[in-house]
Amino acid sequence: MNILIFGLGALGTVYACLLKEKGHRVTGLAKKPVQETVRERGVRVTGIWGEHQAMLDEVVTGVEQISENRLDLVIATVKSYDTEQAAKAIAGILPPGAHVVLAQNGYGNYEAAAKHIPADQLILGRVIFGAETTGPGASKVTVIADDVLLGSPGNLIGQGKVEEYVSICREAGIPTRFSEQVMKYVWGKIIYNSALNSLGAILEVNYGKLADIEHSRKLMESVIREIFSVLERAGQEMLWPNAEAYIKDFYEKLVPPTALHHPSMLQDIQRGRRTEIDALNGAVVKMGKKHGVSTPVNEVIVSLVKAKEAMNLAQSAPK
C-alpha cells in the first residue's frame, strides 16, 4: 500500500517504521528538523515491541512535495489542535477511494477533519498504547493497554474495508481490531485523560498519587460526573451505563496498571509546548455550553492548565 504518515512524532514514527518494515511504500510528513534527520538516518523504534529501523521512501514537510499520487491510506498523528489544518491539506491530495485514519487524542478530531474530508473516507482510531519521542524520528513504545481500535463513526465505511487496514497494522506488529462503536471507546479514553492527565499536570504527580488522596479523588469524580451529564444530555452513548459504573471501573481496572504514569500534559507544559486541553476538558465545557449543562469543575481545570501553559510559554519565550 501507498501510505502517508502525517506527523512523525512519537506515534507517527512507530507507524512509519513498522509499516515500512513490512514493505509498504511509506511517505512521512514532518517539520523541517525532523525531516532532515529522518531523510538521513531513517526512523527507529525501541521498547516493548523490540528494535526496528527503516528508511522511508520519502520525507516531506508539506503535502505539495509528495510525488506519490496514488495514496491508499493516510494516518494522521498530529496534535488535536492541528487536526483541522492537517485535514485541509490532506483533502487536497486524497484520491477517491483512499482513506484517512485519525490516530489522535481527545474529542473533536473527527468533527474537525470531516469539515474537509468526506466522512466516508474517514476512519477514527482509538490508540491506547504509549510511545515517547527519544529523538527526531525515534520512538520508544512503553506500554499497551488495549488493541488499537479502528472504525467509522456511523459505520459509513464497510467493515470489510476497515478490516484491510486492521490487517496491515496487525501484520506490522501493532495489535489492532475493528470496532463498530469506536466513538464510545474514544470517549472512554477522553474521560480517562480528562480526569488523570489534566489534574496530574496541575498537581504535578503521577496517576497513582491522584487516586491515593481523598481530595484529588473527589475532583476526578466531579470531572467524570460532569462529563457523563454532558454526554447523556448530548445523546452520546457510552460503554458504561452511568458515571458511578465508570468510577468503579476507573479505580479498580483503569488506574492501577497506569499508577506510575506521569501526565503527558505536564511534559508538554514543562517543554513550553501547547497542551491538548481543548480536546479534553475544554471539549467537555464547550459541549456542556451547547447543551445547557454546567461543568464548573472542568471549567476551572481548563483555566488552570491554560494559566500554567501561558506562564510557562512566557518563561520560555526569548526575553
Add this chain to the structure above:
Amino acid sequence: MNILIFGLGALGTVYACLLKEKGHRVTGLAKKPVQETVRERGVRVTGIWGEHQAMLDEVVTGVEQISENRLDLVIATVKSYDTEQAAKAIAGILPPGAHVVLAQNGYGNYEAAAKHIPADQLILGRVIFGAETTGPGASKVTVIADDVLLGSPGNLIGQGKVEEYVSICREAGIPTRFSEQVMKYVWGKIIYNSALNSLGAILEVNYGKLADIEHSRKLMESVIREIFSVLERAGQEMLWPNAEAYIKDFYEKLVPPTALHHPSMLQDIQRGRRTEIDALNGAVVKMGKKHGVSTPVNEVIVSLVKAKEAMNLAQSAPK
C-alpha cells in the same frame, strides 16, 4: 501592662519584642523548641522597622505555667486552625476586664474564639504587615500595606478602651488605628488572600504573575464574584459596593505593590505544614452552603490546595 503573646511565630515575635522594649511585662507562649531558644536568647526583630532585641519576662509552653495572674491583654497569633483551642486555654486564665486581640488570618477566628471568651473581651485585629520567621523567636518585617486595625465587631467594647491598646501598639512602633468596622476590613483581606494566596499556591507563582495571565485573572475574578455573592446573601456588609468595584481596586491598587509577593500558603505546603485554606476559600464554601449560594470555583480551589497539602505531608512523613 501585663501582656501575654499567645504564639511566638513571625507575628507574635514582632509584638513580643516591640512591646517588651517599651517596658511592658511580656509573657510569651510557644512550642518547646522555640521556648528554649527564646528563654536563652530572647526575641529579635529585623527588617523595615529596624533592629530590636528583648528578653521576655516569662516564656511558657502552656497557660498553666504562667505566674502572672493579672493579665491585661492577650494577643493571639496562632494559625487559624488552632484558634479555638487557644481561645479555650485563654478563657481559663483571662481575668475580668482583660481583653484578647485576635491577630490572625482568615474568617472564623472571632467566631471560634467567641465560643469560649465573652465577646465583650474580644478585639478583632486586621494585620496587614508582612513578617517572616528567620529562626526561633526571630522575625523579619518585610512590608506594611496599611495600619493594623483593632475593633470590636458589633462595637461591644467602647472605642476608649480599644484606643488604649491602639496607643501601646503605636508607642511600640507598630502603626495601628481603631476601626468601628473592623470585620469589613478583615473580609477585604480574606478576599485578597482567597484570590491570590490560594491560587498562587496551586500554580506556584507570585501575585504579579497571577494578574498577568488571562486565565488566572479569570479564575481570581470568579473567586471574588463567588465571595461577594455569599456575603451579600449572608448580609455581611463590605467596603466595596459590589464585586466589580472590588475587582477594579484589586488590579489597580491592591496587587501592584505586592506583585513580587510569593504565596505564604505555598511555603506552608513546601515545608510540609498545614495551610489556612479552611479559613479562606474553605470558609467561603462553608458559608455558601449555609446560605444556599453555590461556590464551585472556591470549592475546586479548596480541593486542589488540600490535595497538594496531603501529597506533600505524605512525602515528608517518615517512611
